[in-house]
Amino acid sequence: MLDDELLMALAVRAVNAITMRPSIYHARNHAAEGESIAFTARFALRYGGKSQNEESARQPEIRNAFNSPFWPFVLASTSVGQEGIDFHWWSHAVVHWNVPSNPVDFEQREGRVNRFAGHAVRKNIAAAHASDVMTSEDPNPWKAAFDAASKTHEDLGEFSPFWIYPGDAKIERQLVSFPLSRDLAKIDRMKEALTLYRFTLGQPRQEDMMEILKRRGVDGAALPLLDLSPPRSAEVASIRTIEETQL
Known part of the structure; x- marks a missing residue:
């Protein structure tokens, strides 16, 4: 029910996302010994460092801002962001800056936006x-x-x-491939490995499997079908046997 309390909670969430406070970082100044260069960042987070406690406090704020209809609209992350984080509320596209070494990591990355009621x-x-x-x-x-x-x-x-x-x-998958990069050959291998991985777990998007079969010259319509329906109970099976006997 959309009451005053819920409207106020939505308003507070919107205000927190729009008015996120910036953070000041200090970089080492190699031109002047002992001095630093200060620069302001509203959404960027430093990975590690002395201010780890402060960064940990800002992480949920930035995550909540991204999981809203307001900016930021693009989130760049290292591999630490590929597990345990939900970004499916307002996102359905993943850009892979590199090709992971195994299909599990690939699935984990896309699983950030491919989730329940995404x-x-x-x-x-x-x-x-x-x-x-x-x-x-x-x-x-x-x-x-x-x-x-x-x-x-x-x-x-x-x-x-x-x-x-x-x-x-x-769900959009975008792979960044650079000329003469080893990732070009890894992309096709990873797509096949990912399809087989999903097929083994019985997940959807079986059109990927059919595409692989087509590239290998196999007609999907000519393949035998697998009956994955649950087995009949003993009672139903016995009734069917009696009916067939009477016929």
């Missing part, structure tokens, strides 16, 4: 079911939207609508 999913649902929200009596607009989405596209299975939903918005 930004891309919500954008697609909002575009498809805005009219359902306006006519619904549910005070929670997102619950009304997801309820309407759950009644459509039943062919997508249990992953819909909270993990996948058709629409223009998608």
Whole structure:
């Protein structure tokens, strides 16, 4: 229910994101011994250093600002940001500055934005079911939207609508490849390894697997199908046996 208390909480969150205080860093001045160069940064965080306690206090502030509709709109991070952090509230694109050494790290990076009820999913649902929200009596607009989405596209299975939903918005993967870089050869190998990794875990995006089969000259439609449906219970199996016997 959107009451005064919730409106005030939203207002405070917006104010904290917009009015984030800057931090002053000091770099060593090699031209003058014993002196330093001061510069101001609003969002940049120093990795390690003497002011680690202060930096730790600013980290959640910057993370909350990024997880809002306000700036910053781009977050650059080292490998420390590829695990345990949720960025899916307002982001659905990941730029890989390098190619990780294994598919697990690759999946962890994209997992920051590819999560339950992520930004891309919500954008697609909002575009498809805005009219359902306006006519619904549910005070929670997102619950009304997801309820309407759950009644459509039943062919997508249990992953819909909270993990996948058709629409223009998608999880974007951007790989930065430099000329003559060894990453050019690693990209294709990593894509195949990532697809096999996801396929082993039974995750969606099986179109990646079909693309690999196509590149290897295998017709996906001619492959035998795997029946992954749960086994029938003993009672149902016995009833079916009796019916077949009577026939």
